[in-house]
Amino acid sequence: MSPFTGSATRTADWRHLRLDLTDGVATVTLARPAKLNALTFGAYADLRDLLAELSRERAVRALVLAGEGRGFCSGGDVDEIIGATLSMDTAQLLDFNRMTGQVVRAIREAPFPVIAAVHGVAAGAGAVLALAADFRVADPSARFAFLFTRVGLSGGDMGAAYLLPRVIGLGHATRLLMLGDQVRAPEAERIGLISELTEEGRADERAQELARRLAEGPALAHAQTKALLTAELDMPLAAAVEMDASTQALLMNGEDYAEFHAAFAEKRPPKWKGR
Numbered sequence: 001m002s003p004f005t006g007s008a009t010r011t012a013d014w015r016h017l018r019l020d021l022t023d024g025v026a027t028v029t030l031a032r033p034a035k036l037n038a039l040t041f042g043a044y045a046d047l048r049d050l051l052a053e054l055s056r057e058r059a060v061r062a063l064v065l066a067g068e069g070r071g072f073c074s075g076g077d078v079d080e081i082i083g084a085t086l087s088m089d090t091a092q093l094l095d096f097n098r099m100t101g102q103v104v105r106a107i108r109e110a111p112f113p114v115i116a117a118v119h120g121v122a123a124g125a126g127a128v129l130a131l132a133a134d135f136r137v138a139d140p141s142a143r144f145a146f147l148f149t150r151v152g153l154s155g156g157d158m159g160a161a162y163l164l165p166r167v168i169g170l171g172h173a174t175r176l177l178m179l180g181d182q183v184r185a186p187e188a189e190r191i192g193l194i195s196e197l198t199e200e201g202r203a204d205e206r207a208q209e210l211a212r213r214l215a216e217g218p219a220l221a222h223a224q225t226k227a228l229l230t231a232e233l234d235m236p237l238a239a240a241v242e243m244d245a246s247t248q249a250l251l252m253n254g255e256d257y258a259e260f261h262a263a264f265a266e267k268r269p270p271k272w273k274g275r
Contacts, residue, residue: 016043024061024215033069038077051106061215075124107132111223117207139203219274
């Protein structure tokens with residue numbers, strides 16, 4: 001995302017989530033625990049706008065997406081979204097569905113790693129938010145369910161039909177998106193949906209530890225690696241290796257690459273600057 005901004009100013013008033021920014025790690029917490037952090041129109045919009053702001057500011061080196069209370073996110077609020085969409089016309093519905101996709105794009109295009117800390121339910125849109133993250137750290141209580149066909153809609157919502165086959169393969173993705181079955185943590189780990197399975201109750205803690213490790217590392221190298229992983233999904237090999245070559249040439253001319261060599265020669269840890 002571009003670091004250049006127009007007239008709009010940054011806000012600290014996020015009504016549908018909590019934000020903490022400490023030492024380069026942003027923690028975004030979905031904060032409707034009584035509703036299992038069900039998403040509203042405002043929550044989607046806040047996530048979209050917050051991710052854009054954090055991406056522009058360049059102060060964030062890693063982001064943890066978490067849920068307060070008994071679960072990560074139960075998906076769209078049945079009353080506030082599903083009920084409301086029944087009275088919308090096609091243009092309004094298209095605007096809403098484009099907005100939900102913009103949240104996923106913002107996660108994927110953010111110039112920093114995103115870690116989903118999952119405990120309890122991650123269902124519907126909640127499962128897709130976790131899927132869009134670069135890492136999914138989950139404890140044994142985690143359970144994922146892509147429920148869209150269960151409510152009479154396409155399983156390919158918010159980019160799920162694009163992302164899920166690339167994470168767990170077409171066969172598993174077809175089963176999960178077509179049937180909407182729940183996948184508990186052990187199976188999710190087996191099929192590659194979980195990056196790390198933690199001990200009970202430790203998902204948030206381990207996600208923070210991973211975020212700090214990433215934040216202390218070479219931020220520009222992480223950003224470019226993420227960008228290449230996304231861009232090269234649909235490229236032929238010749239285009240991919242050319243993009244790799246161009247990226248490495250730029251990074252080899254950067255300060256972090258020279259800092260690694262100096263640190264190696266001086267037998268000390270590198271002091272990464274992210275440039």
